[in-house]
Amino acid sequence: ETNLGFTVPQNELQTAYAVMKEVNPNPNSIIESDADIVKVSLVGVGMKSHSGIASKAFKTLADEGINIQMISTSEIKISMIVEAKYGELAVRALHKAYDLDK
Incomplete structure (x- = not known):
């Protein structure tokens, strides 16, 4: 299949x-x-040299009760598909997790 x-x-x-x-x-x-889905992505060349970026993103969304339906990755991007109703929450949570909200 x-x-x-x-x-x-x-x-x-x-x-x-x-x-x-x-x-x-x-x-x-x-x-x-x-x-009823949205794509939330983390993008940056720093992913090549910093380990744990993906696991931090997955844990952040899990802690918010957000289920990741699909994941796509490359050397500099991680995209996650989530329910549209959680899109804004996912972005806010990830911004906070990576200190981008300051």
Whole structure:
């Protein structure tokens, strides 16, 4: 089984969903969309040289009761998908955790 997840801007969701349905090679597969999510990202070249950035972010969100639905990483970015209703809380909590609120 393969699961593929990606994000698109809100105004392109219906088009992306229609295209996925059209090009889907397996008629038995399930294609879902969720408009009630947001992407929260940590970005910075310092992630290359500082360990523990991701674990701190995950713990911060967990401490706030925010479930991370998907995670994507690169050398300089960690993106997390959370429910839209927790978007602002997630950003505020992460700002505080990394002392960006000062």
